[in-house]
Every structure is written in C-alpha cells, then in structure tokens.
Amino acid sequence: MVNGAFARAFKAEVQPVEIASALQRELDDRAAIIDRERTIVPNIFHIELSPHDYTRLAVFRDALQGELTNLVKGYATEQRYTLLGTVQIVISQDDELDTGIFRVRSEARAEVAAKGTTDLDNAVGAAVIAHQPRLEIGRTAYPLVRAITRIGRGADVDIRIDDPGASRNHCEIVMGSPLIVRDLNSTNGTMVDGKRITDLALTEGTAIQIGSTTLVFRSS
Numbered sequence: 001m002v003n004g005a006f007a008r009a010f011k012a013e014v015q016p017v018e019i020a021s022a023l024q025r026e027l028d029d030r031a032a033i034i035d036r037e038r039t040i041v042p043n044i045f046h047i048e049l050s051p052h053d054y055t056r057l058a059v060f061r062d063a064l065q066g067e068l069t070n071l072v073k074g075y076a077t078e079q080r081y082t083l084l085g086t087v088q089i090v091i092s093q094d095d096e097l098d099t100g101i102f103r104v105r106s107e108a109r110a111e112v113a114a115k116g117t118t119d120l121d122n123a124v125g126a127a128v129i130a131h132q133p134r135l136e137i138g139r140t141a142y143p144l145v146r147a148i149t150r151i152g153r154g155a156d157v158d159i160r161i162d163d164p165g166a167s168r169n170h171c172e173i174v175m176g177s178p179l180i181v182r183d184l185n186s187t188n189g190t191m192v193d194g195k196r197i198t199d200l201a202l203t204e205g206t207a208i209q210i211g212s213t214t215l216v217f218r219s220s
Contacts, residue, residue: 013100014053016064022104023068023089024075030106031081034164041081042106045072045089049102054093065089084108084162108212133179135159135208135215142215149173151210152184165211173202179217181208 027041034040045068049057057064069087076083094103133144142159150157154168161170167186174180182199183189189196191209200206206217 013056014049014102016057016067019047019064019102019104020068020071022102023072026104026106027072027075027079027081030108031079032108032164034082038082038164039080040084040108040164041076042108043072043083043085043087044107044109045087046105047089047091047102048094048097048105049091050097050099051093051095052099053097053102054091057091061091065091084164133175133217133219135173136218137213137215141218144173144175144179147175149175150184151215152186159215161210161213163211163213166213170210171208178202179219181206181217186210 023045026045030042032040047068068089072087072089073083075081097103135142135144146158149159150169150172151159151161151166152168152170153161153163153166157169165188167184167188169184170186171181171183171190174182178201180199181190181192181197181202183197188211191197192200192206194209202217202219204217204219208215208217
C-alpha cells in the first residue's frame with residue numbers, strides 16, 4: 001500500500017514498507033483475545049525515527065501517516081481484530097536512534113462517548129466549565145450535570161467507554177456534597193490508587209481507573 005510513490009523517493013535507510021510491516025507485526029504480537037467474538041489490538045501508534053530518517057521522511061509525513069492508518073484499519077479488518085477507537089499514527093524523532101533504526105510503540109486506547117463533552121484545548125469551552133464538576137479523559141471533559149451519571153460499556157449509560165475491562169454498567173457518579181463514585185458490581189472492579197473500591201467520596205484530582213481507561217475528577 002505504501003510502497004508505490006514512496007519507494008521511488010527513498011533508496012536507503014528506513015523504508016516506509018518496513019514501517020508498514022512493523023505495524024502489522026505489532027498488531028499480531030499485541031493481539032489480546034477477550035472472548036470468542038473479540039480480539040483487541042492497539043489503535044494508537046508512535047513511530048520513532050533517527051534524526052536522519054525523520055528529516056528525510058518528514059516531507060511526506062502527513063501522507064505517510066494517512067497511508068499507514070489505512071493499512072492498520074485494513075489489516076485489522078482482514079484479521080478480524082477489534083480496534084477500541086480511532087487509529088492514530090504519530091511519527092516523531094528520537095535523537096538516540098541510529099540511521100536505519102526505528103521503534104514502534106503502541107497502546108489500545110478506548111474511545112469514550114458522551115453528550116455535552118468539552119474540548120479543553122478550546123479556551124471558550126474550558127472557561128465555561130471551569131467551576132463545574134467534571135470527569136476528564138486526556139484533553140476532553142465530561143461535565144457532571146445529572147443527579148446520577150452512569151459509566152460503562154453499555155448503550156444506555158451516560159458516559160460510554162468502549163473498553164474490554166469495563167462492564168456494561170460499571171460505576172456511577174452520585175451528585176451531592178461530596179460527590180460519590182460507586183461501583184455497580186462490575187466484573188473487573190472500579191479502581192482508585194490501585195485499590196478496588198465500593199464507593200468513595202471524590203476530591204480534586206481523584207483518578208478513577210476502569211479497565212485501561214483513567215477518568216480524572218475535577219471540581220475547579
């Protein structure tokens with residue numbers, strides 16, 4: 001898929017087709033069988049190149065990332081793998097790598113969906129919820145506006161986490177003073193500071209772990 005136009009441009013060092021092969025190996029090596037219907041594979045990939053190779057490939061970086069993204073999607077479909085979320089490929093430079101050597105790091109990151117989300121990189125949106133209780137996953141905020149906010153993998157929850165470690169109805173946030181996180185007899189448990197909890201009062205910065213997904217509570 002990537003060998004066409006790119007192969008004519010590069011005659012030595014790291015070749016795009018080598019990166020493509022490495023991504024396929026990464027999917028196979030890190031495939032995790034969850035049940036008879038699902039084999040989870042990574043969907044986030046960081047490709048690290050030497051300074052020389054990065055400089056050489058950077059001109060085509062956007063196009064290459066797009067081609068590699070399509071390759072990952074196609075290979076996952078062909079092998080009947082399950083991707084937890086959007087495929088993301090980031091190509092960057094590692095000053096410690098020698099020319100011709102590259103590294104692939106990957107992770108399976110669940111996709112979270114909810115109504116009324118706010119992008120924290122948007123100054124206006126961030127200012128609006130500055131003093132509103134919320135859960136944050138990365139740079140996305142999920143305002144807590146209901147008396148009870150349910151979290152899990154099911155279709156009827158308020159914040160849906162497509163994570164194999166999450167139960168359909170995993171836990172809930174109960175409004176009050178203080179707010180409470182309560183486990184709903186989930187299979188793998190709701191974790192805070194590495195400990196499984198039944199219910200717990202939330203304080204600023206409390207990190208709630210559901211499967212491989214971390215939700216951070218913010219009140220200001």
